[in-house]
Amino acid sequence: MNASASARTRRNLPVAVIGAGPYGLSTAAHLRARGVPTRVFGEPMVSWSAHMPAGMLLKSTPVASNIDAPQPGHGLLDYCLATGEKRYESDWDIVPVETFTRYGRWFRRELVPDLEQVRVVAVDRRRGGGFEVKLDSGDVCVARSVVVATGLSGFAYVPPVLGAAVPDGPTPTGPVSHSSQHPDPARLAGREVAVVGAGQSALETAVLAAEAGAASVRVVARGRTAVGFGAPPDRQPRFRPESPFGRAWSLYALTYHAGAYRHLPAPVRHDLVRRVLGPLGAWWLRERFAGRVSVTQGHAVRRVALAGGGRVRLELDGGAAVEADHVIAATGYRVDLAAMGFLGPALRASLARSGRTPAPMLGPDFQSSAPGLFFTGLPAAASYGPLMRFVVGTEYASPRVARAAAHT
Structure with missing residues (x-):
């Protein structure tokens, strides 16, 4: 098979998205909107339903709690209007975790209806290009590229x-x-x-x-x-730019110019991830x-x-x-490639790390040093900044990941 035929064959393979939280669902929705064959694996919103305390309220405002979609009509307020739930729309409205979890599952039903609720047990490079994704059902998915969107899973940090x-x-x-x-x-x-x-x-x-x-x-x-x-909404600084996290020049830059973040020196990036929007x-x-x-x-x-x-x-x-x-x-989460046991040992060992941390180093469009392997959400924070720790980061990450994965 010549190179062009091999490339055409690879483009007919699906993109595999691992994870069905906000980042996985958002990325999958953008891939599907591009007409890219996509398989999505995971239990929808499991981190939110199984690892967040009952009665928890989101720190993010409603406008910062939308899961990004390729077309309008799938935000948190759209969900409330479609289901008759209480409307959350102003900065004074505090969103319960239960509402957000239901919203995420509604988003999945609307835009990712054929989600496969199985667990990925292994991902390895495939000879000739692409990846082999093994499932706990015993099936194997051959994929042209893989998007890791596993959220907080495996990253709970205990000093x-x-x-x-x-x-x-x-x-x-x-x-x-x-x-x-x-x-x-x-x-x-x-x-x-x-x-x-x-x-x-x-x-x-x-x-x-x-x-x-x-x-x-x-x-x-x-x-x-x-x-x-x-500070409550009415006590935010008046003469600083707005961002989903409050009024501040730094928050504005981190939200709307996350692409520039990865060009900062590694020690600066890692320090900002710890300090900005910190304790x-x-x-x-x-x-x-x-x-x-x-x-x-x-x-x-x-x-x-x-x-x-x-x-x-x-x-x-x-x-x-x-x-x-x-x-x-209550000491948060730390990304560690070693905790991603589903990545094959050879694949994991081949990944460049971000500075001296165990987090992956990502290039343009969230692609790792292994061509065709992307990371989004929390694992991308070391490269793209603290925005990736929050749902609002889907607006920046998902279209870019989908565009790049579509062309692998």
């Missing part, structure tokens, strides 16, 4: 000092867990809980535990400044937090010891200590 106390891994029934393991805060009722962290996840996890009847809740934050909350609670959480949750700040956890009666003792720097029945690490 080593906390992980050392649970060598078999964090669990909601053990002494230490991760915040993603508590979809039902009511299970914490009657317990003394310590939450390690200072971001939205930590502060909201603490509030939900307190409201669910926990005996006491304490946030342990290493920062020396007070636990902070954002800060939503403005609407402040009132619920005050008086319900205690705070120990300015102390890092140095050691975790199991005390009598199944209690956990956090030994902090400076000689301070906190005891609780259970410790929750």
Whole structure:
């Protein structure tokens, strides 16, 4: 077979999209709109339904909570109008996670109806070009390109000092867990809980535990400044440009010029991903937090010891200590290619990393150093910035990924 015939054959193969959260569904919708054969694998919105606590509210405003589609009529407000749900449209409207999950499943039914709810177990290069995607059903999909859109899956981060106390891994029934393991805060009722962290996840996890009847809740934050909350819509700076995250020049640049981000030096990119839109609670959480949750700040956890009666003792720097029945690490997520076990060892080893991090280094249009292998959503943050940590990033990423994957 000559080169041109081989290229035509490859173009007849589908693009495989792994993941059915906002980024996977959005990318698939854009591919289909281009007429590209596409197969999409995963359980729709599973991270939102299985790993977010009941009663959680989105920090993003409604306008920043739209899953991008190739045609109008598929935003959050469109879903509310189509189903008769309460309308969420102003910056004062706070979106419940349950509503957003239903919206994502509606988006899937409208634009990705033939989603295959199977798990991808292996992805390897195929001799002659393209990829071989093995499914847990036993089937094999031969694809011309692959888009990894697995969201937060496998990236829950527990600091080593906390992980050392649970060598078999964090669990909601053990002494230490991760915040993603508590979809039902009511299970914490009657317990003394310590939450390690200072971001939205930590502060909201603490509030939900307190409201669910926990005996006491304490946030342990290493920062020396007070636990902070954002400004409400009517207190945003007036003379700075608008962005989905608030009024600020930096937020505007990161939102609308994400393509330039990957040209920054690696240390600068990684520092910005950590700091921008970092540890800060939503403005609407402040009132619920005050008086319900205690705070120990300015102390890092140095050691975790199991005390009598199944209690956990956090030994902090400076000689301070906190005891609780259970410790929750609300310490976020860190992308690590090693956690993507479905990528074949040879394929994974061939991928260029972003600086000294274990995250993939991406080139134009979110393509990795392995031609035809794309990453979108959180794994793209090291290359394209903190915008990729939020649903609103689908507007930037999905059309570009689809355009590039269509031409592989």
